[in-house]
Amino acid sequence: MIDDHGCVVGNATRRAIIGDRRIIGLSAQVIAELAAEVAPLWHERQQDRLASRPRKRAVGAGVKHQMVFIDRLLATLVYLRHGVTHDALACWFGVDRSTVTRAIGEVRPLLAERGCTISPDVRLRTLAEVVDHLGTTGKTGIIDGTEIRVRRPAVGRKDRDRFISGKNKQNAVKAMVFTDGDGRLLFCSPTKPGSCADITHARESGLVKLLADGPAVEILADAGYQGLGAQTGGRVVTPPHRKFKKNAPDWYERMHERQRKAHSSRRIRVEHGIAHMKNWRALARHLGRREHMDDTVQAVASLLSHQRTMDLIPAEQTCDHQAPPRPSTSHR
Template sequence: MVIADLVTELGPVWQAQCDAELSDRPRRRAVGAGAKYKLVFVDRLLVTLVHLRHGVSHDVLACWFGVDRSTVTRAIGEIRPLLAELGCRITPGLRLRTLADVIAHLGATGQTGIIDATGIRVRRPAANRPGRNRFVSGKSRMNAMKALVVTDDRGQLLFCGEVRAGSVADITQARDAGLVDLLADTIHLEILADAGYQGLGAQTCGQVVTPPRERRGKYLEQVQWLMAHHEQARFEHSSRRMPAEHGIAHLKNGRALAQRHGRRDHLPDAIRAVAGLLSDQQAMHEHQLMAFPAGRAA
């Protein structure tokens, strides 16, 4: 069902893109003449889906589909940006493509959002190149790039993007994405965040909620009731944020994001493409639950 919907949505867009490329340059042959594609659109879509989901190399995919490796590389390079532009599906007629769309959706529905950042391991840049150390994540101690993830209170994926180098702090990534400016135009919106975003609450009039700061001191151990209350507040905040961790875990089921072996400049499109595919699955599952609620006879 999901693949059929993707063919319906992306097929006309891909065909229009191909026609535009043919008409942009002077031709001696009529449009449609010459050699035909060895991979039709549906096969190109399947190649890209298998690559993103299972991380299969281009050489193996070329053997499976009986084409040359360059054909697979070109097919993935065409379909991956189209999947990235789809955005995250919320309902059959609604997709969220930007962070502004997410904030507007949360404000209109009154839902609680959960924000977090996830790191994806990438290949280390070659030696003696400028900016080599900026991919080193100080938290995970590895070469990585991180993406900004927003889910609702049920763990449904609303946004994944704004990819930055691994050395960029979580709060800096959120500020660069324009989160503070977007929340300035909203009221009574609650977004849960972890301790890496402490400081955004004051800039957003308390709309970004972070856990209480960890208390340390020489005499705090003597006030047992205060420490117990403080730890309980931190635990409750962490429990409310747990759906975002589940959403990120499902996002990493795409083997292309578990550890990135390809080019780093293709990673943003790969992240957005996998996020869009995951949101399609979540929306379809939600629709099935509504159509066949628990306890209803088949």
């Protein structure tokens, strides 16, 4: 599978991955922008890694990379989108399994650090930036927690039961997803064990302090966050409490159901955002190491928000009579 230029994957296969959006869910323009942005960062980290230890060989000596950077990026995107095993990717790209594992481990953190793209020149990387963005634009935010199934910790670990979700009774980790009123991803938090409650996750992430001391914004949440409204000056809006536990009048049942449905219809967009994230098989059920979940979740959120931003830009602004630059296939 190695061509005359030393590339592991042929140009036809590479064009097929890039040209068909059904494969990884990203357009060719987004992939080209990712390659142009991430490649210098990857190359810089490789140089820092080599310079951080005493050298026993001259600069430029030693074994060269078998996978060029664009192939490393494509392998990572295919893995995140379809959850393909490293063995299958190694067969596809014609390299050893350890090469694919190393490539994904190097590229995935770089994708996670990009943050969520709101516009071509605005990205949100922290929860504080999200709150400031909502306060500046006057938009409504929506939060919700989502669970991702993971492998059960080994027998004998003290924290083995921490990953058992009280909701689904399965081993999982939990992430807090933040969207705006249109369902656009604004932030995805680092993961917590599945036993962590939604409201506890929000408090430990610093959301209460940011809302109490920050601008006046409206955050919609489900019943799992009831109690945050009083702590944030009413900025977190949750479904109304039920005043009658039993023998409620008919008029109250109708009113409560109407209020509950009205609130649910406003915050349904965050469910749509989570559903788009779960289309990436790496988040449907994670079979790798739990330590990589933070980077995986935030990398997927970064890619989805970038593609959503490009889709919302009018076609006449993206077509400047030039085709998008082709990713470089040179060795790095």
